[in-house]
Amino acid sequence: MAKAKGYPEALETKLRDRALHADDSNPQFTKTVEEISRTIPHMCFQCGTCTSSCPSAPRSSYRIRKFVRRVVLGLENEALTDPDLWLCTTCYSCTDRCPRDIAPTDTIMAMRNLAFKRDIIPINFLKTVQAIYKSGHGVPNNDVNRAARVKLGLTADPPTTHMYPEYIKGIQKIIDHYKLKENADRIIKEAEG
Amino acid sequence: MDAKHTYAFYLGCIAPNRYPGVEAAAIKTSKKLGIDLVPLKGASCCPAPGAFGSIDLNVFYAMAARNLVLAEQMKTDIALVCNGCYKSIWEVNHKLKHNDDLRDGVNEVLKEVDMEYKGTINVYHLAELLYDPMIAGVEKIRESVTNPLTGTRIAVHYGCHLIKPKKDREFAHQEMLNTEGPTWMEEMVAALGAEPVEYRYKMLCCGAGGGVRGYDIVHSLDITNEKLLNLKDVGIDALTDICPFCQLQFDRGQIEIQEKFGAVYNLPVLHYSELLGLAQGMSPQELALDLHGISCEPFLQKVL
Numbered sequence: 001m002a003k004a005k006g007y008p009e010a011l012e013t014k015l016r017d018r019a020l021h022a023d024d025s026n027p028q029f030t031k032t033v034e035e036i037s038r039t040i041p042h043m044c045f046q047c048g049t050c051t052s053s054c055p056s057a058p059r060s061s062y063r064i065r066k067f068v069r070r071v072v073l074g075l076e077n078e079a080l081t082d083p084d085l086w087l088c089t090t091c092y093s094c095t096d097r098c099p100r101d102i103a104p105t106d107t108i109m110a111m112r113n114l115a116f117k118r119d120i121i122p123i124n125f126l127k128t129v130q131a132i133y134k135s136g137h138g139v140p141n142n143d144v145n146r147a148a149r150v151k152l153g154l155t156a157d158p159p160t161t162h163m164y165p166e167y168i169k170g171i172q173k174i175i176d177h178y179k180l181k182e183n184a185d186r187i188i189k190e191a192e193g
Numbered sequence: 194m195d196a197k198h199t200y201a202f203y204l205g206c207i208a209p210n211r212y213p214g215v216e217a218a219a220i221k222t223s224k225k226l227g228i229d230l231v232p233l234k235g236a237s238c239c240p241a242p243g244a245f246g247s248i249d250l251n252v253f254y255a256m257a258a259r260n261l262v263l264a265e266q267m268k269t270d271i272a273l274v275c276n277g278c279y280k281s282i283w284e285v286n287h288k289l290k291h292n293d294d295l296r297d298g299v300n301e302v303l304k305e306v307d308m309e310y311k312g313t314i315n316v317y318h319l320a321e322l323l324y325d326p327m328i329a330g331v332e333k334i335r336e337s338v339t340n341p342l343t344g345t346r347i348a349v350h351y352g353c354h355l356i357k358p359k360k361d362r363e364f365a366h367q368e369m370l371n372t373e374g375p376t377w378m379e380e381m382v383a384a385l386g387a388e389p390v391e392y393r394y395k396m397l398c399c400g401a402g403g404g405v406r407g408y409d410i411v412h413s414l415d416i417t418n419e420k421l422l423n424l425k426d427v428g429i430d431a432l433t434d435i436c437p438f439c440q441l442q443f444d445r446g447q448i449e450i451q452e453k454f455g456a457v458y459n460l461p462v463l464h465y466s467e468l469l470g471l472a473q474g475m476s477p478q479e480l481a482l483d484l485h486g487i488s489c490e491p492f493l494q495k496v497l
Contacts (some may be wrong), residue, residue: 008409023242074388079293086404086409086448087405087408087412089401091395092357092396093357103358112247122408124244124405124408125244127246129248132241135236136238138208138241140210141209142210144484145213149209149213153217158216160209160236161236161237164234167234167237168237170308177305178249185242
């Protein structure tokens with residue numbers, strides 16, 4: 001694999017420390033992950049089909065089997081502070097192949113939700129929230145694209161929130177209901193100053 | 194031909210805002226196959242399943258539900274052209290229809306914006322409508338071709354979020370429930386006159402999803418690079434996809450791979466709607482193929 005230029009600092013640290021360090025078990029963590037993910041990690045018998053199906057496994061220290069084990073053992077801190085948590089591309093290959101009918105991908109999503117509650121979240125995820133709050137789109141339109149659209153006989157802005165910005169207020173209300181924009185702004189400010 | 198099947202066209206972000214040719218082609222080519230795509234006014238980002246789903250699934254459900262309600266208000270089923278959007282819009286619709294607790298939670302929030310999710314519409318990927326003989330079908334696609342892509346070798350990237358996880362999916366056709374070695378897209382490629390080409394590890398992810406492209410671009414591109422290496426081995430003229438985010442990863446990603454890894458592929462990457470457009474006689478200009486990061490010229494020279 002190419003040199004890990006531009007890797008986040010936390011990931012570099014993780015790559016140096018390969019020991020599975022112990023940590024206090026929290027049985028509630030297992031229950032909460034099962035509630036959010038709506039799947040059954042306690043059924044896992046550690047066969048490793050998930051890790052062997054994972055596109056991220058061969059190129060990193062990310063092991064989905066290890067994360068599922070952490071859920072079962074209630075190793076909350078270990079799971080939520082591990083930077084590998086964010087290397088799942090959510091391809092669902094492990095979910096498709098799990099012989100115990102678990103959806104390991106969804107346990108990862110649940111753990112990411114719980115990490116966010118502790119302000120552990122990559123900044124790029126929060127920038128998407130800011131973009132959608134502002135325009136309704138995660139990837140907004142731009143001038144080059146507007147000109148191209150007109151040439152194609154399309155409207156310069158698509159008939160989404162871009163053409164009907166009056167719909168953005170409703171989106172902002174939904175996001176504000178969960179205080180998501182507020183938290184995104186705060187965490188980005190703390191990270192970037 | 195008169196369009197008999199009408200759908201609210203859910204656009205998402207990357208198709209209308211980065212590859213508008215996909216939007217233009219989807220509308221024009223579908224019309225020729227009896228599918229009418231009408232605007233879904235005021236729709237937003239699906240929202241991005243990797244980013245929003247990772248942060249807070251409840252916001253993810255509510256935001257997707259808002260888009261679904263817009264189509265419910267039109268009393269029209271949704272058609273879309275992006276696997277990522279399918280993951281959000283189809284899956285949230287499915288979850289809310291089958292889980293009363295989730296639906297109640299979402300409706301409590303939607304009440305604040307005078308909306309109510311009722312669960313009255315269905316969501317389809319345009320590719321599944323094109324493949325479905327009850328709607329369009331491979332034969333009808335073949336009959337619509339005026340400029341066959343004869344003499345070209347084309348490989349398919351299915352992407353992940355349309356067909357996986359299969360245990361949740363409810364396709365009309367069994368072929369679409371094969372997630373290990375599907376060939377229904379290859380059938381649609383052959384219908385255009387091109388030769389569909391198999392390659393090693395076809396079902397590997399593009400590498401972009403789950404927020405990984407933004408979190409660790411090198412890791413993300415390393416997955417893409419593996420796919421490109423396997424594609425290079427079989428010698429193809431173009432790669433086709435049914436997801437603008439996968440398309441972005443393979444198309445703009447090739448430029449980033451050149452910068453970071455020094456590997457050069459120059460492989461044209463086209464959404465199936467763009468490919469269908471060319472086969473139905475649309476010009477490269479009508480498809481805005483000049484907006485692609487990797488030039489489609491070598492491929493176009495073979496088919497025009």
